[in-house]
Amino acid sequence: MTETEKKRKRAEAAKKKSAAYGEDLDLDQFEFSHEQPRRMDLDEVSEEDRDLVSEVGFDASERLASGSYLQFDNESILADVLIGQEGLEVIPTSEALEKYDWLSDYLWNAVPVDTDKYTAASELEHYDGYFIRAKSGHKIQMPVQTCLVLKKGKSIQNVHNIIIAEEGSEMHIITGCATPSDVERSLHLGVSEFYVKKKARLTFTMVHKWSDKIDVRPRSATVVEDNGVFVSSYAILSPLRSIQTFPKVRLMGRNSRADLYSVVYGTKQSKYDVGGALILEAAASSGKIISRSIATEQSEIIARGDLIGKHSGVKARLECNGLLLSDEAEIGAVPALRATSEGVELSHEATVGKVGADQLNYLMSRGLTEEEATTLIVNGFVQLKAPDLPPSLQRSIDDAIKLTLEKGL
Amino acid sequence: MTDDVLLDIKGLRVEANGIPILRGLNLQFERGKVYAVLGPNASGKSTVAKTVMGLPEYEVKGGDIIYKGESIVNKSITERAKMGIAYAFQSPPAISGVKLEDFICRICPDYACKEPDEELMGETCMCRQELYDDFERLGIENLGDRNLNENFSGGELKRSELFQVLSMRPDIVFLDEPDSGLDYDSLKVVGRELKAMKEKANSTMVIISHHRYVLEFVEVDKVYILENGRLAYTGGMGIIPELEEKGYDMFLAQAAS
Numbered sequence: 001m002t003e004t005e006k007k008r009k010r011a012e013a014a015k016k017k018s019a020a021y022g023e024d025l026d027l028d029q030f031e032f033s034h035e036q037p038r039r040m041d042l043d044e045v046s047e048e049d050r051d052l053v054s055e056v057g058f059d060a061s062e063r064l065a066s067g068s069y070l071q072f073d074n075e076s077i078l079a080d081v082l083i084g085q086e087g088l089e090v091i092p093t094s095e096a097l098e099k100y101d102w103l104s105d106y107l108w109n110a111v112p113v114d115t116d117k118y119t120a121a122s123e124l125e126h127y128d129g130y131f132i133r134a135k136s137g138h139k140i141q142m143p144v145q146t147c148l149v150l151k152k153g154k155s156i157q158n159v160h161n162i163i164i165a166e167e168g169s170e171m172h173i174i175t176g177c178a179t180p181s182d183v184e185r186s187l188h189l190g191v192s193e194f195y196v197k198k199k200a201r202l203t204f205t206m207v208h209k210w211s212d213k214i215d216v217r218p219r220s221a222t223v224v225e226d227n228g229v230f231v232s233s234y235a236i237l238s239p240l241r242s243i244q245t246f247p248k249v250r251l252m253g254r255n256s257r258a259d260l261y262s263v264v265y266g267t268k269q270s271k272y273d274v275g276g277a278l279i280l281e282a283a284a285s286s287g288k289i290i291s292r293s294i295a296t297e298q299s300e301i302i303a304r305g306d307l308i309g310k311h312s313g314v315k316a317r318l319e320c321n322g323l324l325l326s327d328e329a330e331i332g333a334v335p336a337l338r339a340t341s342e343g344v345e346l347s348h349e350a351t352v353g354k355v356g357a358d359q360l361n362y363l364m365s366r367g368l369t370e371e372e373a374t375t376l377i378v379n380g381f382v383q384l385k386a387p388d389l390p391p392s393l394q395r396s397i398d399d400a401i402k403l404t405l406e407k408g409l
Numbered sequence: 410m411t412d413d414v415l416l417d418i419k420g421l422r423v424e425a426n427g428i429p430i431l432r433g434l435n436l437q438f439e440r441g442k443v444y445a446v447l448g449p450n451a452s453g454k455s456t457v458a459k460t461v462m463g464l465p466e467y468e469v470k471g472g473d474i475i476y477k478g479e480s481i482v483n484k485s486i487t488e489r490a491k492m493g494i495a496y497a498f499q500s501p502p503a504i505s506g507v508k509l510e511d512f513i514c515r516i517c518p519d520y521a522c523k524e525p526d527e528e529l530m531g532e533t534c535m536c537r538q539e540l541y542d543d544f545e546r547l548g549i550e551n552l553g554d555r556n557l558n559e560n561f562s563g564g565e566l567k568r569s570e571l572f573q574v575l576s577m578r579p580d581i582v583f584l585d586e587p588d589s590g591l592d593y594d595s596l597k598v599v600g601r602e603l604k605a606m607k608e609k610a611n612s613t614m615v616i617i618s619h620h621r622y623v624l625e626f627v628e629v630d631k632v633y634i635l636e637n638g639r640l641a642y643t644g645g646m647g648i649i650p651e652l653e654e655k656g657y658d659m660f661l662a663q664a665a666s
């Protein structure tokens with residue numbers, strides 16, 4: 001039996017396996033696409049779609065990007081690398097798998113194919129997605145931008161992404177997922193596998209904008225080798241039907257590091273189950289998980305964070321802070337620390353609360369209205385300063401948050 | 410009552426959490442003058458300031474607060490602040506993610522950049538250079554890019570509060586123990602700032618304090634002594650040495666007889 005056949009067999013066996021967290025969705029309610037997506041040009045992207053993707057940080061002029069990947073449903077794909085940009089590859093996953101035999105070793109390596117029914121279905125059905133690679137030793141200065149757009153109702157957008165930062169390389173990816181507000185009930189299934197090789201640095205900044213009929217089930221995992229650095233920043237600022245995501249990072253190399261930042265701004269009746277895990281397996285590995293949740297209207301947020309220390313001397317920190325802005329909303333913080341070796345240093349802080357009356361009164365005594373004071377407090381609360389993020393990416397996160405707060409409060 | 414009365418507290422009764430604190434207090438404050446409000450611990454000094462500012466846990470059960478000729482008891486904190494009332498908190502809450510300098514530029518338009526400069530690398534000009542010069546005068550230039558009140562030391566809190574309320578250019582400002590916990594050098598800085606403000610004579614200052622240093626330095630016009638939620642004594646700065654010698658109990662007993 002070939003490796004591919006083995007994976008398929010494992011997927012078959014996991015077809016009914018519910019996920020550990022989140023509402024169990026009935027996949028029969030949605031339809032997978034059977035067609036191979038076609039390649040398209042930037043001129044084919046309508047004005048309307050350009051506006052939509054710009055809301056999640058995709059610049060359709062491509063001026064400030066070293067590479068771009070844009071996918072609509074499972075139908076059309078744009079993949080480009082700036083002319084003259086060396087050491088960077090941005091192509092559809094399907095194409096990459098044909099081009100490189102070795103790539104199959106990376107497929108379903110970080111994320112086990114039998115994780116749950118979503119990964120199983122993803123493998124068994126037709127998929128595409130992006131393959132992005134920074135070649136050994138290349139430092140790609142300008143960000144690579146990607147965007148996945150879901151426009152079709154009742155369907156499943158099934159993507160499988162593979163990102164490799166080869167030895168000594170540096171790469172910054174900004175990725176957005178967006179859907180027009182009137183789309184019918186659909187599911188976004190996104191598998192992402194990240195490989196950060198020795199001494200490589202990879203930052204991954206993701207902004208999500210869904211609508212309230214969309215279910216989202218990302219399945220992602222990262223492997224970091226010796227002296228590698230992985231920084232992920234995630235902002236979900238729009239309503240949706242439900243999201244459940246729990247990216248895992250395995251720090252397998254000596255002195256490797258990973259920082260996961262996330263901001264969840266809950267609105268309407270959306271259900272967010274968002275978390276992350278750091279598995280510190282090698283000497284001197286370290287990292288942190290920082291999450292900020294704000295629940296408004298009737299939203300429900302569960303913020304999870306797991307730190308697992310398996311090697312003496314590793315160090316990690318978890319901060320999980322929630323702010324409730326509505327009596328009908330709910331936030332749960334679920335921090336977990338586990339050490340399986342001596343001399344592991346793990347710490348956490350979890351808080352859930354309302355905006356303090358004493359803070360409000362104080363700011364109002366300086367002449368701010370109650371609304372202004374609330375906005376200022378919430379703004380301050382979500383300030384996420386990821387020290388390794390290039391300023392342009394920090395700005396796109398800041399801008400997205402600012403826009404949401406202005407609209408929301 | 411003269412035209413110069415800015416704030417008139419009349420027969421004020423205030424409760425917090427059902428506990429009576431002010432029990433029929435009468436106090437008048439004139440424009441541009443400096444007052445010391447003294448009294449033993451728990452006599453209600455801070456409560457006066459917080460009630461005038463409008464903090465909701467202090468419930469007005471009787472009497473009235475007339476400011477600039479109208480009752481303000483039903484006005485919000487924001488409205489009172491906009492009418493020119495300011496209060497320097499004794500223990501202000503920390504606001505994370507909000508830098509002191511950005512906050513001051515926001516509450517005090519004098520410091521905000523007049524015309525937003527060209528965006529240079531996303532950095533917009535928030536504050537004018539004057540802000541930093543003034544920070545230096547109060548010795549808090551190191552606090553500008555720190556989160557508001559977060560991990561400030563006692564002395565830093567005092568100076569940052571003072572800076573904020575003064576830069577709002579209020580018509581009346583309540584300074585609640587602006588001198589407590591300060592070292593000698595900081596005490597001088599605070600005294601100098603208050604005096605400079607008095608000389609500009611555009612704000613009425615109400616200083617709640619136990620120490621004579623700052624009061625003498627700014628030359629207080631009138632001293633009020635509270636006891637048990639009522640006004641017990643009115644006088645001038647001249648009484649301070651005697652008060653210090655005898656203590657409140659004996660001083661007030663003798664004054665009453």
Ligand SMILES: Nc1ncnc2c1ncn2[C@@H]1O[C@H](COP(=O)(O)OP(=O)(O)O)[C@@H](O)[C@H]1O
Pocket residue numbers: 425426428430448449450451452453454455456457466
């Ligand atoms: N929020 C409150 N709830 C209950 N009691 C309070 C509250 N604030 C003040 N008090 C009480 O009122 C009295 C006067 O307090 P305060 O005005 O702070 O005194 P001073 O500033 O003169 O020392 C004290 O006995 C104090 O414990």
Ligand SMILES: [Mg+2]
Pocket residue numbers: 454455456585
């Ligand atoms: Mg007091």
